[in-house]
Amino acid sequence: MGALSDQPYWWEEAPPRRLGHHPPARSDVVIIGGGYTGLNAALTLRRAGVGVTVLEAGDFGEGASTRNAGHVSSGVNLGKSAAQSNVRSPLEQSLPAGVFQSLRDEAAASFDFIEARLRELPDDAQYRRSGRVVCASLPVHFAAMRQKSVSMTRDGVRLFPRDQQRAAIGSDLFHGVMTIDRAGQLHPAKYLHALVDRTLAEGAVLCDNHRVTSIKREGTGWRLDAGAARVSCDKVLIATNGYCDGLLPWLRRRVIPAASYIVVTDDLPAGMIDTMLPEGRTAVDTKRLLSYFRPTPDRRRLLFGGRASLNARDPRQIAPELARRLHAVFPVTRGIAMRHAWSGQIAFTFDLLPHLGAHEGVAYALGCNGSGVAMQSFLGHRAGQGLAGGETSPFWNLGFPTMPFYRETPWFLPAMTGWYRMRDAIDRLTGR
Numbered sequence: 075m076g077a078l079s080d081q082p083y084w085w086e087e088a089p090p091r092r093l094g095h096h097p098p099a100r101s102d103v104v105i106i107g108g109g110y111t112g113l114n115a116a117l118t119l120r121r122a123g124v125g126v127t128v129l130e131a132g133d134f135g136e137g138a139s140t141r142n143a144g145h146v147s148s149g150v151n152l153g154k155s156a157a158q159s160n161v162r163s164p165l166e167q168s169l170p171a172g173v174f175q176s177l178r179d180e181a182a183a184s185f186d187f188i189e190a191r192l193r194e195l196p197d198d199a200q201y202r203r204s205g206r207v208v209c210a211s212l213p214v215h216f217a218a219m220r221q222k223s224v225s226m227t228r229d230g231v232r233l234f235p236r237d238q239q240r241a242a243i244g245s246d247l248f249h250g251v252m253t254i255d256r257a258g259q260l261h262p263a264k265y266l267h268a269l270v271d272r273t274l275a276e277g278a279v280l281c282d283n284h285r286v287t288s289i290k291r292e293g294t295g296w297r298l299d300a301g302a303a304r305v306s307c308d309k310v311l312i313a314t315n316g317y318c319d320g321l322l323p324w325l326r327r328r329v330i331p332a333a334s335y336i337v338v339t340d341d342l343p344a345g346m347i348d349t350m351l352p353e354g355r356t357a358v359d360t361k362r363l364l365s366y367f368r369p370t371p372d373r374r375r376l377l378f379g380g381r382a383s384l385n386a387r388d389p390r391q392i393a394p395e396l397a398r399r400l401h402a403v404f405p406v407t408r409g410i411a412m413r414h415a416w417s418g419q420i421a422f423t424f425d426l427l428p429h430l431g432a433h434e435g436v437a438y439a440l441g442c443n444g445s446g447v448a449m450q451s452f453l454g455h456r457a458g459q460g461l462a463g464g465e466t467s468p469f470w471n472l473g474f475p476t477m478p479f480y481r482e483t484p485w486f487l488p489a490m491t492g493w494y495r496m497r498d499a500i501d502r503l504t505g506r
């Protein structure tokens with residue numbers, strides 16, 4: 075019997091990277107944060123002939139980009155309500171139809187972008203266009219899916235009522251499911267490594283263990299302090315997502331770092347994974363404190379994640395709750411031990427949209443709201459294009475809301491977790 079590790083399963087094959095490079099005194103652009111956003115921006119900038127330095131506070135791959143579940147989605151849930159991913163979001167209701175559609179098109183383009191980028195990286199990160207299954211936690215969610223599927227023709231959508239859902243998922247817990255073909259899965263840490271390798275090969279300077287502590291105006295450009303290092307540059311991009319610190323208080327007041335947790339089972343008995351996920355899709359339910367799951371790339375284990383608590387806790391304490399949720403979906407897994415339990419930080423925003431833009435001359439690309447493998451990669455690329463003087467995105471400088479009394483501490487997260495938990499329970503009891 076092995077022990078429960080608090081390290082991401084992905085790090086067994088692709089642990090965070092320490093390169094040990096020193097920052098130059100000057101660079102055309104400095105990118106703060108070395109995850110998918112920062113590295114995709116760096117690669118695009120290099121290809122436009124721009125000099126780039128990436129300053130990363132930890133080793134490369136310590137952030138969410140090697141801690142996630144590796145679901146690659148096509149942006150269909152853009153601006154989704156944190157409560158229910160299958161209803162028309164408040165955002166959709168508040169924006170003019172044309173603007174919302176252009177954001178949706180841009181989000182959908184993130185899927186084509188990541189597939190193309192993966193093809194040009196030195197490692198395909200075990201990417202598979204596997205499709206996704208969205209599992210209705212309540213009958214009303216399935217009814218909403220039915221409505222929503224009408225506008226999802228390009229995504230390859232099929233609906234399975236409860237009595238037919240076993241074609242897509244070996245569980246009777248749900249009230250029908252929707253499968254989406256335009257979705258995939260990858261090994262998140264191998265993707266990060268491949269980005270590091272390609273970005274280095276194309277001439278970017280990547281410096282780990284350099285936390286930027288100040289950004290100051292210097293002539294028409296900027297001066298950044300990172301420990302003993304000082305770098306001057308023309309342009310800066312902040313790509314720190316759920317690991318935002320107090321570097322730019324204006325930004326910190328608009329981003330809500332929150333935790334998400336994952337467990338990975340021990341090896342499953344031969345063939346079990348095929349009965350659980352017969353089509354090998356990624357899966358997600360429709361609760362407010364949602365769960366998501368998928369096979370590991372070798373199909374020997376199941377990865378099961380969820381928003382069990384929005385604030386940071388010891389993942390080993392959260393593991394029993396995730397195990398209970400897993401057993402409810404697949405009772406056959408009772409008695410199978412968990413081998414990994416870890417957490418990572420995502421970034422919520424008050425309008426549930428990712429944001430790309432500039433504040434007083436400092437550019438930013440962040441706010442994944444839990445879904446950023448494709449989208450943050452794409453927004454990093456779009457930020458790179460923008461900084462190189464090229465095409466911009468409909469996301470550029472959309473209003474970026476905050477909330478009164480929110481400074482740096484997301485004091486409302488414990489209450490939010492409790493509130494979501496209670497609303498999920500009430501919905502379950504009332505069938506709504």
Ligand SMILES: Cc1cc2nc3c(=O)[nH]c(=O)nc-3n(C[C@H](O)[C@H](O)[C@H](O)COP(=O)(O)OP(=O)(O)OC[C@H]3O[C@@H](n4cnc5c(N)ncnc54)[C@H](O)[C@@H]3O)c2cc1C
Binds near residue numbers: 109140314319334
């Ligand atoms: C448990 C979990 C599961 C998830 N599952 C999925 C999924 O299945 N599908 C999906 O699409 N998305 C998923 N996500 C979200 C996805 O991982 C993120 O959206 C994505 O990795 C964000 O990339 P990023 O580069 O913006 O941020 P990160 O990868 O978090 O990188 C930000 C970096 O900024 C650095 N940093 C912070 N402050 C400073 C500073 N002052 N100076 C220098 N560096 C700094 C940090 O060290 C960090 O490395 C998940 C996230 C988590 C946590």
